[in-house]
Amino acid sequence: MTRITQTEAEARRVKRSDYTSCTVAFIDCKKPGSHLKQNYSIIGPGVTSSSEQVINLPEAHGFNIGAAAMPTGITNNLHIHFTAEVFMVYDGEYTFRWGSNGEHEMVGRPGDILSVPTWIFRGFTNTGAGEGWIFTTLGGDNTGGVIFHPDILREAADYGLYLSRNNVLIDTTRGDPTPGEGETLPPMSDAEVAKLRHYSPEEMRERLVSTAERDFRPAFVDRALDGCGAEIAPVIGHGISQNRDHAAKIRNPHGFSMEWLRVAPGQTVSPFTLDDKMVVIPRTDGLRARLNPEGDVTLDLGGWETFSIPAEITRAFENTSDSPVEALIIVSGDHQKRPRFAPQVLAAAAEKDLALDAQGYVAAAHLIPSYGLVAE
Structure with missing residues (x-):
């Protein structure tokens, strides 16, 4: 019979006070309107690109759990996931966007859960009154990272930020060497973006479980x-x-x-x-x-x-x-x-x-x- 001690159980409990945010987790961290994002890796690394990210419980579970918080008006920009990404809104109001240029929108409120399909661009903005809080669950132990929208990758270079082919954030403003040709992830072409699956608002609504439902x-x-x-x-x-x-x-x-x-x-x-x-x-x-x-x-x-x-x-x-x-x-x-x-x-x-x-x-x-x- 498998047993657990009090000490072992406490080690598997991550209190709110233990959550540690990272503000340089992604390549859009210096983009105005996105620079105040807070990313949390609670179980597993998630999709962070930062070596500074604190992971509370690194043990493999078959999925990753993280969280995001940000002031009103701050945006998490368009990106693609390779495994499941599920948003669980615990506090505040967030407007989720999806599509090749974020052309579709859906609002999430406390208790709402939205599962966004893989291989489509998605992002979200805090449109509530406070910082809000979203837990996220990602499929798999290795999520494979993310692909940011081509516009985001190109703009990041203006701030000295690049993303290596190993999903590691390169920040030349802090002394990282400027990457050479072929050392960074290239932006998707317009033709590649155009081939991505389109999800209508009606289809995405079937992937939202609201509090009332x-x-x-x-x-x-x-x-x-x-x-x-x-x-x-x-x-x-x-x-x-x-x-x-x-x-x-x-x-x-x-x-x-x-x-x-x-x-x-x-x-x-x-x-x-x-x-x-x-x-x-x-x-x-x-x-x-x-x-x-x-x-x-x-x-x-x-x-x-x-x-x-x-x-x-x-x-x-x-x-x-x-x-x-x-x-x-x-x-x-x-x-x-x-x-x-x-x-x-x-x-x-x-x-x-x-x-x-x-x-x-x-x-x-x-x-x-x-x-x-x-x-x-």
Whole structure:
């Protein structure tokens, strides 16, 4: 049985005070109107081009988690990603742009999640009142970097900035040698830009899960037990929900699943294990994680913190506050996740006529033949 110590668990918890911004992460860092961007690499390096970027948890997860913040009116300029890029708006208002020249727009507000397709230009501007905050999830351990819009690359040279073929930022104003011919990434040609896939506003709207669209339903086999009944709203892919009626709006492979977990005051998610790494990002204070079968390791997670739980570790959650707590649950892999609840939980659920069928979904126990029951 895999266990974790209090010290090991604390090392996998990244508090808000631990987040460290980098203002020179990308080649547009000196462009007026973009110079006040703050980039954060929380799990994995993301797509930063800066050697100065602090990475809180460099361990490979199969995905990267970062964040961005910037004052009102500041823009993150058009660029292309090779793996999935998902924006999770936690604070403020951001206007997202996409298209060869950023010709399409969509506004994101707190609780909204937008998945932008690969190989199209995208960028965003803080159009809210404060600095705002966006978490990002990128597919894969190696994201491959980014391709900036040709106009951005050409303008950056005016400020002494270049991007090497290894995605490393070259800043001649701080003493880096001016790169020679063939040592930098060349701008895409107009013909290459014209070949990029076009996504209409209607198509992109299908890749936005707004706060109002979230489909919260009881998620687990413990739903009828006293103090249980936590809910999940799927966002991307096959997550940990055991509710057969759940279906994520965004279904193409990302390399990870994403769901909202909602726990009512005093409510608990019973102990379970998972074969995959799982990351929890609460929106507010009040979510307590209990680890190991005995629950002897506890963490009271604060809002906007990032907590990574290794595979095979027993975990349970409870809401210690007076208000519902919501948290993003991100799990590696595109496959259906199979939470394994403790035997005593399954036995108690069976007394309420609930069990898991062969597909891992909750069903009436009396309808399932004994050979069809799943002991997980």
